[in-house]
Amino acid sequence: xxxxxxxxxxxxxxxxxxxxxxxxxxxxxxxxxxxxxxxxxxxxxxxxxxxxxxxxxxxxxxxxxxxxxxxxxxxxxxxxxxxxxxxxxxxxxxxxxxxxxxxxxxxxxxxxxxxxxxxxxxxxxxxxxxxxxxxxxxxxxxxxxxxxxxxxxxxxxxxxxxxxxxxxxxxxxxxxxxxxxxxxxxxxxxxxxxxxxxxxxxxxxxxxxxxxxxxxxxxxxxxxxxxxxxxxxxxxxxxxxxxxxxxxxxxxxx
Ligand SMILES: NC(=O)c1ccc[n+]([C@@H]2O[C@H](COP(=O)([O-])OP(=O)(O)OC[C@H]3O[C@@H](n4cnc5c(N)ncnc54)[C@H](O)[C@@H]3O)[C@@H](O)[C@H]2O)c1
Numbered sequence: 001x002x003x004x005x006x007x008x009x010x011x012x013x014x015x016x017x018x019x020x021x022x023x024x025x026x027x028x029x030x031x032x033x034x035x036x037x038x039x040x041x042x043x044x045x046x047x048x049x050x051x052x053x054x055x056x057x058x059x060x061x062x063x064x065x066x067x068x069x070x071x072x073x074x075x076x077x078x079x080x081x082x083x084x085x086x087x088x089x090x091x092x093x094x095x096x097x098x099x100x101x102x103x104x105x106x107x108x109x110x111x112x113x114x115x116x117x118x119x120x121x122x123x124x125x126x127x128x129x130x131x132x133x134x135x136x137x138x139x140x141x142x143x144x145x146x147x148x149x150x151x152x153x154x155x156x157x158x159x160x161x162x163x164x165x166x167x168x169x170x171x172x173x174x175x176x177x178x179x180x181x182x183x184x185x186x187x188x189x190x191x192x193x194x195x196x197x198x199x200x201x202x203x204x205x206x207x208x209x210x211x212x213x214x215x216x217x218x219x220x221x222x223x224x225x226x227x228x229x230x231x232x233x234x235x236x237x238x239x240x241x242x243x244x245x246x247x248x249x250x251x252x253x254x
Contacts, residue, residue, distance in 0.1 A: 005088070011124075012036070013091055014093030015048060017044065017092070017193070019220045028231060035052060036079060036083070037049050037059055076127050080131055087132065090231070097109065099154050117165060139235075140182070142165045143223075145162040183239055186227055188223045212249060216247070226245050
């Protein structure tokens, strides 16, 4: 039986992540895409690939650090030529800056935040766009954060970096629309992940869940479902938008 993303190749940066990264990869593979599971952690990427293969899907691993751009872009060129081009790009790889007061953010931390979320996404997108233009079709999804919608009192560098992604989403959407390329963003709310457990801790996550409209935090698959929607033809008339799967968090205030 044919699937909606049959014949499409998707690249997910940070795709080896046990929370959302792997969920995006599984969701895209379930819709028929061949998924390039990219991650800094080779073993994590390989595990996600094995899981996708175990469910009858198609995937390959790509190791590498998206902040070491010269090396990364060389590997990406090889992947683009061996796969015939990336049709779906999910700029997901990221780090946490939660629980860091503004005055404690030094230049090094600021640069790391910008390098992974903004510079990495910028130049990876720049590398995949020529093949998308040649095909007259492409889908780009940038993973931002709910913090872009209302700020964060202890993650201003993180929020600035993720907000830059929203600016890129709108600018690329306008610039690339004539070539059939759709660019959107997802801005998920807080969820349990390695990153959030290490930064805000379990007690904070529990309190946030209790205070949330549905009494719980987001689940990785709930965000991955939106990413898979934005990657498919059913969202072809949506571009330059930010969808925030946040369980009603923003309508009730924070
Ligand atoms: N967890 C949350 O509550 C939450 C909420 C909103 C947005 N986000 C965003 O989602 C992304 C992370 O999602 P998650 O928390 O589900 O984590 P995740 O489980 O998907 O892990 C993230 C992955 O990114 C990889 N990575 C980090 N830096 C990299 C680099 N330089 N090169 C290649 N890979 C790299 C890590 O190795 C890790 O496997 C980030 O962009 C984060 O800002 C997270």
